[in-house]
Amino acid sequence: MRGVWTLFRKEILRFWKVSFQTVAAPVITALLYLLIFSHVLESHVQVYPGVSYTAFLIPGLMMMSLLQNSFANSSSSLIQSKVMGNIVFLLLTPLAYWEIFLAFLAAAIIRGLVVGLSVWLVALLYVDLPVAHPLLIVTFALLGGGMLGALGIIAGIWAEKFDQMAAFQNFIIMPLSFLSGVFYSIHSLPHFWQQVSHLNPFFYMIDGFRYGFFGTGDIDPQISLSVVGVSFLVLSWLTLRLLKSGYKLRG
Amino acid sequence: MVPAIRIEQVHKSFGALQALKGIDLTIERGEFFALLGPNGAGKSTLINLLAGLLRPTSGHLAVMGHDVVTDYRNARRLLGVVPQELVFDPFFNVREMLRFQAGYFGLGRENDVWIDEVIESLGLADKAYTNMRRLSGGMKRRALIAQALAHKPPVLVLDEPTAGVDVELRQMLWEFIKRLNREGHTIILTTHYLEEAETLCSRVAMLKQGEIVALDSTENLLDRAPGKNLRLKLAPAQLPQSLNHMLRGQDGDTFTLALNEAAQVEFVLAELRSAGNKVEDMQLIEADLEDVFMEIVRA
Incomplete structure (x- = not known):
């Protein structure tokens, strides 16, 4: 497991060295969204009873930042080393395809968590956020980061x-x-767009994650958990298959 | 004893292009071996197959008895590859990069002594904490060799290691690689510099269009070369018909003739005199691997 651990550490250091x-x-981007949207909408919108719009916004922004950064970590590492050519140093090693997957996935989740957690810590300065179901929060954070980390690997393999x-x-x-x-409850949308939102796996990640804080959401968190869990498994399976086949990596 | 490299009936196709057409090759442990061939002959394809960067269309390759496809973990542990291009990870310094590389192979702090030794031997000591991005071309080349050696592999493959390298560094790298060979590493080299193969390698394979066209010791191959080359600058720039069978090359008014022995010079000069050619300049040069190479590749 030393090989996997090394690759994981390298992937962590890679983003940490350019942490700005x-x-x-x-x-900063998430906080700007928070400042602007809460300033404009705070007094006009109340999505859930007893929850201020600013508080409503924070879990969504946390999750959105987490997802985008998990994706960015694995995808940018792969595309960069492909374009630079230094991916050969990884391909020359005895690491198995699933070990490469594990290391990239874990590092992507960590980056997502670091960013998500930072948004939370800074946001706490502005508003008190309840924590209704901590286990749900952690589960959705891990599954969301994992899903986007896997998607990042797929994109990194595919893009030339x-x-x-x-x-x-x-x-x-x-x-x-x-x-x-992230910025609204889908119940505020017309029926058609509500149905379309149900096809978006990101909706379940955000809603389930938010449920973990407020104990209320747009749909049953068990449904969200199932959708996110299955999506994660499907994407992981696909990523593993791509890595095993050597698609675009080994000719 | 299991050979360092065994390649059996290896074919590799890219779509309709047949890059390798049934390569058979065995390289013994401790050999210093050269793979020669013009661009597109299949040298890099063969190396990439050994390294697992490509997969063979058919046939088998093994490193110290370990198949590179079915037993890739062991095969890769025993093989170090220096790629042709100057590729590097811009995030890390030389020492970090070497530690990571060794780590991928399952090695930890206990390997630091070896890494220090490699850094020292390659003259990288004062660059150990310099980011890869900031190294000059020559230093990057050294770092690449260090990276291939990070996990102490007994078999080292160098793909054009001295391409674009200045004379001083080339000498230094040759000395270093010779030392590795003396210490027991099997070395496989692809090169365009035939002089390099001639001075370093004990055995040579020449590739042409995906096939091995010559495989012999450097000594035997050199024996196949005609004894000497006679270079003549003539006025008028025309070779008498009777000397055409000896012509090896022409560059303007300079003709290179292949001689089996030095005594033939007399015959050549007599023919030139009777044809009315004036010899403006003359050189007698020892034939080398390049001549054998040209002869075989042209055939």
Whole structure:
């Protein structure tokens, strides 16, 4: 397991060495969203009874930052080493495909958690946040980070240039995370768009995670947990298959 | 004893292109072996197959008896590969990078002594804490060799290690690689510098269009070379017909003739005199591996 541990440590150090860009920047972005949206909507919107709009927003922003950064960690590491060519040093090692998967996935989850947690800590300065079901919070955070970490590996394997990676990020990850109910409850949407939101796995991650704080949400957290759990397993299976086949990595 | 490398009937195709057409090759332990061939001959493909970066279409490759596909973990532990391109991870310094590389192979702090030794031997000591990004081209080349050695592999493959390297560094790298060979490492080299193969390697395989066209000791291959090359600058720039069978090359008014023995010079000069050619300059040069190579590749 020393090989996996080394790769995991390297992936952690890789983002930690540029933590302004990988941790501080996304935290600042999340806080700007918080400041602007809560300033504009605080007095107009109340999504759940007894929960201020600012408080409502924080878990969504935490989860959104966590997801985006988990994705960014594995995907950017892979695309960078592919474009630079130094991925050969990984491919020359005796590490098995599943060991590479484990190390990249764990590092992606850690980066997501560090960013998510930082958003929470800073947000605590502004507003008190209840914690109704801590276990649910942790479970959704781990599964969400894992799901996006796996998706990042898939994108990193598939993309051959930074442009393709940017497309993946801007056309898939961004719309899915912005339209997942971070800024609103999907009950405020017209019926059709509520149905569309149900097809978005990000919605379940955000809603389940938020339920962990307030004990209330748009749907039953057990449904969310099942959707997120199954999505994670499917994506992990797909990632493992890609890595095992050597697709775009070993000719 | 199990050989360092065993390659059996290896074919590799990329779509319709057959890059390797049934390669058979055995390299014994402790050998200093050269793979020669023009661009596109299949040298790098063969190395990438050994390293597991590519998978063979058919056939088998083994490192110290371990199949590179079915027993890849052991095969890769025993093999170090220096890639041709100057690739590096821009996030880390030399020492960090070497520690990580050894770590991937399951080695920890106990390997630090070896890493220090590699850093020292390659003249990287004062760059050990320099980020890879900030190293000059020559230093990056040294770091790449260090990286391939980080896990102390008994078999080392160097893909064009001295491409684009200045004379001083080339000499230094040659000395270092020779030392590794003396210490028991099996060395496999691909190179464009035939001089390199000639001075370093005990055995040579020449590849052409995916096939081995010559495989012999450097000594035997050199014996196949015609004894000497006679380089003549002629006025007018025309070779008499009677000497055409000896012509090896022409560059403007300079002709290179292949001689089996030095005594033939007399015959050549007599023919030139009777044809009315004036010899403006003349050199007699010992034939080398390049001549054998050119002859075989042209055939």
